[in-house]
Amino acid sequence: MKKSATSLKEVFQIAMPLCLSYVPIGLACGILLHAAGFNFLMTALVSMLVFSGGAQFMIASMLTIQAPLQTILLMLLFLEMRYALLGSSLSQYVRGTSKKFLLIFAASLNDENYAVNYLKFATDKTWTPQNALSVEHFSLLFWTVSNLIGSLVGSFITINLTIVDYALTALFIYMIVMQIKNNLTILIIVISGVIAVITMVWMKSTMGLVVATLLASLIGFALEKILVKKGMKKSFLLKKMKPNAGRKEISKSGD
């Protein structure tokens, strides 16, 4: 049976699990932004213009520890650099679209809608760049509204911020777990953790994070190079791990 173009309603159903998972995180993020001094309008702006859970939590927690502007921006740059990788892997599917489309598409790309779109592009021949953009905009809508509700909730009740702040840590732990592909990744996690403690205690600032990220990623890059050069692709460190539940969560919503 020939599959016809995907309607907006079908796109919404595909984006739904993703949108719903944004609600609790967006609420927590809105509460933290409020605590960091962002007013309702600024919370709306940052959710629409930056549209990145990690980046917004980072802004909030950096503001509460009175970090200077340049440190916040440098940390954001490192945090957002991963999109260079995601963006380039999507590039083959958005060839032939206009410059304007690409600008709009890039502006609302993030980790989760990337995962949905990449999988749809790879498995569904009828999936168009326009469908992918709709997924991005549905997730953007849910994200912004959740942030705004969080901002309101934060102004009515007082919440223990150490606990809400942990949402960011939980989010990062999730992203770490999703990226473990072999034992080398686990080794790099340990190395990065140790370096991070040393550099932050030594530099007494969040610049330690930047140094630790650079050092640990370069060590990972070098170690992999050396192992591959020595013909140890099948060694203990580089052996591919079987992903657990696969991409069940995403494919369930698609196809």
Add this chain to the structure above:
Amino acid sequence: MSVTTTMDHFILIVLSMCVAFVPRYLPMRIFASRKIPDWFNEWMKYVPVSLFTALVVKDVFLNTETYTFVGFSNIAKILASLIVIAVSYFSRSMGLAVVVGLIAVALLSVFVPV
């Protein structure tokens, strides 16, 4: 420069938008017609994992006011993190991982230091 007023927040948002936009747009634009250099991909692969780990370590094992190592005294966060690792691995759901993590740290903080 410290960030305090609404105007400061606005400037921060605009600059953050640029910082967030460039890495999303430029590579997609450039590599729509050119091949991605291997060394770039191979290095980039380790950036997120390294950064996320450093951030988690900062929250769980450091006091961010004095930048001192607190060892294993934040028991609630350490236990909650183990729970989040398990939930992430088995469910692969971001929303569930965050919600369970928040509930765990809230409940644990009643009994042990956060």
